Amino acid sequence: MTLNQPPRHQHGGNLSQLRQRSGTDTLVDFSANLNPLGPPEWLRPLISAHISDLVHYPDPHCSALTQTVAEHFTTTPDQVLIGNGASELLHLLIRGLAKTRLVVPVPSYADYDEVARLHGMNVESIALTESNGFALELETLETCLDEGRAADTLVILGQPNNPTGSQLAEEELRGLVRRHPHTTFLIDESFLDLSDAPASLGHERPDNAIVLQSLTKTYAIAGLRLGIALGNAELMARCRRLQPLWSVNTLAQEVGQAALADDDYRQRSRAFVREQRQALAEMLAQLPGVSVFPGNANFLLCRLDHPRFTAGHLTEQALQQGIALRACDNFAGLDTRYFRVAVRPAAEQQRLEQVLTGLLAPRRATPQRRKTPAIMFQGTGSNAGKSVLTAALCRILYQDGFDVAPFKAQNMSLNSFVTRDGGEMGRAQVMQAQACRLDPDVRMNPVLLKPNSDTGSQIIVLGKAVGSLHFRAYAEQKRDIFEQVKRSYDSLAAEHQVMVLEGAGSPAEINLKSGDIVNMNMARYADAPVLLVGDIDRGGVFASFVGTMELLNEAERHQVAGFVINRFRGDVTLLGSALDATLRHSGKPVLGVVPYLDRLGLPEEDSVSFKQGTLHTAADAITEDGLDIAIIDLPHISNFTDIDALTIEPDVRVRVVRHADQLGRPDAVILPGSKNVAADLIHLRHSGLANRLLQLADDERCEIVGICGGFQMLGTTLRDPHAIEGSKEPLAGLGLLPLDTCLEPDKTTLQTRCQHLPSGHELVGYEIHHGHTTADGLQPLAYNAAGELIGGAMRDGRVWGTYLHGLFDADPFRRWFIDRLRQRRGWPCDGRIRACYDLEPAFDRLADTVRDALDMDALYRRIGL
Structure with a gap:
């Protein structure tokens, strides 16, 4: 059944109708004149x-x-009327005034005329x-305001006017109103807070003026509706009697109070509108046949003189490409050449x-390079599995024939890697690059933070250490650092077909x-839709999804494409009602349920799992011929991924040791790298x-191995004359190797290929x-290309x-190391490689x-592939 309705003036912003006509859900709406910043961030939590x-x-x-309104405008409550949007108030005021004559400049808001008639x-x-x-000439207006009809006359002026954007100076407007004290003026300030001259007539309002304001437009709450009218007490009382009870809902009333207190948002909105309006005007003026009229609001009126297009034709053609404009031929005084464009x-x-x-x-149009298609994994918290899922999608896209990069x-991590050109970057992005079969590139991780205390980190930008900063000092430099990040992204994205991004921690911090x-x-x-990842194995995943969405502002919520449940154990069909509830609460679907993946055989992103003691090794328990290798968990442990290759050996169990009484009598102890050697010593x-x-x-029977910082700890002396790690006082090492280490500001970062001399x-x-590090009497193990000693031994x-980081990744050396431990135990060994440390499988x-767990069709559509 079709519901027949009488024809009404058309307005912008009818999204359901526009989407139906355009055939797309991804419409960019330039037809509605709302604040382009979107609602304030406090709106959602206030409503909740x-x-x-x-x-x-x-x-x-x-x-x-x-x-609140009375205090804001320094007036009395009996002179204030609150309505369900400015449109309702317009009806109430015209009815309450009971005037017989309306004088209105045109073109102007079409409802002035309609409501009056x-x-x-x-x-x-x-x-x-x-x-x-289209500026209002006061002399022309005033010739219509003869005193004989003044008592029955209402003048409505848009301040600024819609659709022209023209605006009178406050002094001109006050002078006009005062010169005609017996004429009633209704000043529509619906767009005033988004204009360059926001002085309201509501402050020290003349007695014969009524002021109308739309919080709907200023705060981008078109679906909530809220308007304010200021007038004499008798008129406001009459309008209240005409107004239906409970016209303004509870949420709108709460929002209105918060809105009037938020002067910072209004100032930011005006500045944003001013900047974007200028850019919009300059762009439109370059189009053939388009004339742009000067305006002072968050929209611009344009005239189109084109041999093939009327404004109506243009808006229809643009709509088919996902752009909604406002044809203005229904405004009195405008014809089929005019259209209006909102600032966005x-x-x-x-x-x-x-x-x-x-x-x-079309002949002059130069194809604009669109942003490289991208998608991003963010998490409800740290260690939700973002890095692994990023690597997985990188490999899926690679398998499907795309040139993809992470x-x-x-990244904040103590696990780092050195690229071919000597740049330092996070191991997680190295692993993701390997999934794409790319060489690691510092642009994939332009900023790496390596914590060296509870409150500070070493800062590495584009592979090079730039110093150590307290977290607060680093935060103060974020704006400049973000510019470098964006340049890195643009450079990298320009070389690839698809980008897969990873976030950090939670977006709701x-x-x-x-x-x-x-x-x-x-x-x-990056214009990347976001997949929000939650770890269901930890519990509370649905609350995490909904809670995270509640703490995001509207622009951020719009960025979220959906959720991914990670590390699920059990029957997925049992999640049905929970998935439906998540969609109802958040408006976003669950796009995949990834099962719990044990023993991936991939490097960990950071030390979270390591610190939790969740090392997975091929030998779950010590067997009769199984070796026991202990790794010391240091407070500032770094590059613990050096042991990853040992965990795949079938005759080795690697365990984490934190306390002396846990050490026992292992076959080998590994003292790993450290970001603060002195503190860990x-x-x-x-x-x-x-x-x-x-x-x-x-x-x-026991072998003790030190890697990097662990190597330095095994020595006799650690000197830090530049206080890189704190105190300048020399520190005695463990004294197990004849080494003297002096820390210097310059950092060695290089890839090394060498021969292990004993094997x-x-x-x-x-x-x-x-x-x-210098050594005296040390048995050399390896030298780098510069001839520097990079390893040595004592005690046979x-x-x-x-x-050398990564030395155990070499299968022949790793088996030689393991077999030497077996020989000490008197166990047989044949030199046969039993495990291959190859990440490709x-x-x-x-x-x-x-791939089986995610809705890949939906993801590819969101990426734009």
């Missing part, structure tokens, strides 16, 4: 906090909001002329330019959002682990360390160390599992 109040009727008198008024129009930019954010205005140029000047703007460069701000810059002593290591050094095997890895090779297994 008052949802429980909806069980009660709203205050029919809007008492609290009325008082609906209530039996005679309408006299004053034509605004194009020759002076820069990215949307660039899209408008592309569409209009293609329609109006990107993480900022409200104490960090203002300086965000890695989550939603990065997603918006002190920790070894205070915890009793240092004494146990010295005892094990005398055990003929003859080739090693490939990388060095990341401060300072230099049972105590040894090296600066792991990537393919991961990709196959994740």
Whole structure:
């Protein structure tokens, strides 16, 4: 059944109708004149906090909001009327005034005329002329305001006017109203707060003036509706009697009070509108046949003189390409040549330019390079599995024939890697690059933070250490750093077909959002839809999804494409009602349920799993011929991925040791890298682990291995003359190797290929360390290409160390190391390689599992592939 309705003046912003006509859900709406910044960030939490109040009727008198408005305009509550949008108030005021004559400049808001005629008024129009930019000429208006009809006359003026954007100076307007004290003036200030001259007549309002304001437009709450009228007490009382009870709902009343208190939002909105309006005007003026009229609001009126297009044709053609414009032929005084364009954010205005140029000047149109298609994984918290899922999607896209690259703007991790050109970057992005079969590139992780204390980190930008900063000092430099991040992204994205981005932590960390460069701000810059990942194995995943969405602002919520449940154990069909509930609460679908993937065989992103003691090894328990290798968990442990290859060996169990009484009598102890060697050396002593290591050094069965920082700790002296790690006082090492280490500001970062002298095997890895180590009487193990000693041993090779990260990745050397431990136990060994540390099969297994778990068709549509 079709519902027949009488024809009404058309307005912009009818999204359901526009989407139906355009055939797309991704419409960019330039037809509605709302604040382009979108609603303030406090809107959603404020509404959520008052949802429980909806069980009660709203205050029919809007008492609290009325008082707030009165205080805002320094007037009395009886001169304030609150309405369900400015449109309702317009009806009430015209009916309450009961005037017989309306004088209105045209073109102007069409409802002025319609509402007046609906209530039996005679309408006299004053034509605004194009020759002076549709500005109102006061002399012309005042000739219509003879005192004989003043008592029955209402003048309505838009301030600024819709659709022309013209505006009178406040002094001119006040002078006009005062010169005609017996004429009633209704000043529509619906767009005033978004104009360059926001001085309201509501402050020190003349007695014969009524002021109308639309919070709907100023605060982008068109679906909530809220308007304010200021007038004499008798008129306001009469209008209240005409107004239906409970016209303004509870939520709108609460929003109104908060809105009037938010002066900062209004100031930011005006500045944003001013900047974007200028850019929009300059762009439109370059189009053939388009004339742009000067305006002072958040929209511009244009005239189209084109041999093939009327404005109506143009709006229809643009609509088919996802752009909604407002044809203005239903405004009195305008014909089929005129259209109106709302001010929108820069990215949307660039899209408008592309569409209009293609329609109006196809020969002149130069194809604009669109942003490289992208998608981003963010999490409800740390260790939700973002890095692994990013790697999985990278490999899936690679398998499907795309040239894909990973990107993480900022990584905080003590696990790092050195690229071919000596740049340092996070291991997670190295792993993701491998999934894409690309060489690691520091542009994939332009900012790496390596914590060296509870409150500070070493800052690495584009592979190079730039110093250490307290977190607060780093936050103050975020704006400049983000510019470098964006340049890195643009450069990398220009070389690839698809980008897969990873966020950090959670986008809902409200104490960090203002300086965000890695989550939603990065997603918006890359135009990347966001998949929000939650770890169901931890519990509370649905609350995390809904709670995260509640803490995002509207632009951020729009960026979210859906959710991914990670690490699920069980029957997916049992989640049905929970998935439906998540969609109802958030408006976003669950786009995949990824099963719990044990023993991926891929490097961990950070130390979260390691610190939780969740190392997975091929040998779950010590068997009769199984080796026991202990790795010391240091407070500032770094590059613990050096042991990853050992965990795949079937005759080895790797375990994490934190306390001296946990050490026991292992076959080998590995002292790993550290970001603060001095502090971790002190920790070894205070915890009793240092004494146990010295005892094990005398055990003929045990081998002690130090890697990088661990290598330095095994020495006799650690000197820090530049206080890189804190104190300048020399510190005694464990004394197990004759080494003297001096930390220097310059950092060694290089890839190294060398020969392990005792075994003859080739090693490939990388060095990341401060300072230099000298040795006296040390059995050399390896030299780098510069001839520098990067490893040495004592006690028949049972105590040894090296600066080379990744040495256990080499299968022949790793088996040689394991067999030497077996020989000490008197166990048989044949030199046969039992495990191959090859990530390729792991990537393919991961990709196959994740492909089956995700709605790949939906993801490809969102990416635009």
